[in-house]
Amino acid sequence: MIKKAFYKSLPVMAGYIILGAGFGILLHNAGYGIIWAFAMSTLIYAGSMQYVGIGLLTGGASVITTVITTVMVNARHLFYSISMIDKYKDSGKYKPYLIFALTDETYSLLCDDEEYSGEEINRYRFFVSFFNHCYWISGSVIGSLLGSMIHFSTAGVEFSMTALFIASFTEQWIISDNHIPAIIGIVSTLLCLLLFGTENFLIPSMLLITLLLTVIRKKET
Amino acid sequence: MKAAVLILAMAITTIVLRFLPFMIFGKHTPAYVSYLGKVLPQAIIALLVIYCLRDVSVISPPYGIPEFIAGGTVVGMQAWKRNAVISILSGTIVYMVLIRII
Numbered sequence: 001m002i003k004k005a006f007y008k009s010l011p012v013m014a015g016y017i018i019l020g021a022g023f024g025i026l027l028h029n030a031g032y033g034i035i036w037a038f039a040m041s042t043l044i045y046a047g048s049m050q051y052v053g054i055g056l057l058t059g060g061a062s063v064i065t066t067v068i069t070t071v072m073v074n075a076r077h078l079f080y081s082i083s084m085i086d087k088y089k090d091s092g093k094y095k096p097y098l099i100f101a102l103t104d105e106t107y108s109l110l111c112d113d114e115e116y117s118g119e120e121i122n123r124y125r126f127f128v129s130f131f132n133h134c135y136w137i138s139g140s141v142i143g144s145l146l147g148s149m150i151h152f153s154t155a156g157v158e159f160s161m162t163a164l165f166i167a168s169f170t171e172q173w174i175i176s177d178n179h180i181p182a183i184i185g186i187v188s189t190l191l192c193l194l195l196f197g198t199e200n201f202l203i204p205s206m207l208l209i210t211l212l213l214t215v216i217r218k219k220e221t
Numbered sequence: 222m223k224a225a226v227l228i229l230a231m232a233i234t235t236i237v238l239r240f241l242p243f244m245i246f247g248k249h250t251p252a253y254v255s256y257l258g259k260v261l262p263q264a265i266i267a268l269l270v271i272y273c274l275r276d277v278s279v280i281s282p283p284y285g286i287p288e289f290i291a292g293g294t295v296v297g298m299q300a301w302k303r304n305a306v307i308s309i310l311s312g313t314i315v316y317m318v319l320i321r322i323i
Binding site: 007010011014032036039040043044045046049050053056057060061063066067070071074075076077078079080081082083084085086087088089095099100102104107108111112155156157159160161162163164165166167168169170171172173174176179181182184185186188189190193198201202205206209210213214217 | 242299306
């Protein structure tokens with residue numbers, strides 16, 4: 001079962017080690033060494049937030065600014081948690097860690113996964129989450145160690161992250177007989193991307209998606 | 222020390238965001254929230270795909286062609302083999318080759 005969790009987590013490994021290393025390198029260049037990289041990746045464990053966080057650290061942001069920025073960048077985690085409430089309901093002692101470690105990628109691996117039942121699935125979800133966390137920490141520590149020495153000849157490896165989401169989307173499309181939520185997701189996000197631009201479209205998209213999903217539910221009942 | 226305080230602020234805020242829905246709806250999940258839990262994943266995964274591709278320009282070279290072909294490879298492989306590791310690996314390799322030749 002641990003093996004199966006490891007196998008499931010493999011697609012995230014390459015992406016997390018590369019993205020983590022990118023973070024570690026940037027943080028190192030900003031003057032914060034390996035301990036900081038380790039601490040941030042262990043405690044915050046939210047990729048895009050950590051990249052933004054480097055700017056907050058070097059720019060000498062206030063605590064209030066930091067909190068507000070974190071809410072803006074990470075508000076999507078509210079939505080991940082909402083959609084996992086039922087799944088994580090009976091996860092017992094694993095629950096706090098499962099919630100803490102619910103990143104974009106872990107979410108995409110576990111949101112449609114029903115390979116086990118009962119206590120088994122909790123252990124399985126725990127290990128998928130834990131492995132991903134380890135990849136992320138390892139990546140950022142490696143990046144910090146390499147510092148500015150490294151020049152990526154591996155350009156394009158970062159596409160593995162995009163590919164992960166596309167594969168997950170395709171799989172859900174195949175197994176689902178109702179494609180309206182998926183279409184709402186595409187249309188709302190594209191619309192908000194056009195309206196709000198690449199920097200600010202995430203939160204409006206999530207609100208619009210939630211609104212539209214709410215509207216079609218009322219129509220159905 | 223300031224840096225440590227800021228990191229803690231980021232960590233705690235992120236933890237609060239992740240735990241909040243469980244604390245509010247954990248005991249009795251309203252039907253509406255359960256419904257959202259069921260339909261949100263598909264919509265949010267779609268959002269994440271677009272989020273990853275947000276900086277791709279279709280009006281300037283290479284017109285998003287590498288992303289389009291590599292993305293298509295992932296869709297095709299997933300529909301064919303139903304194995305995420307194979308889909309992701311083949312799509313990523315195709316992408317790495319394409320950005321070097323286009």
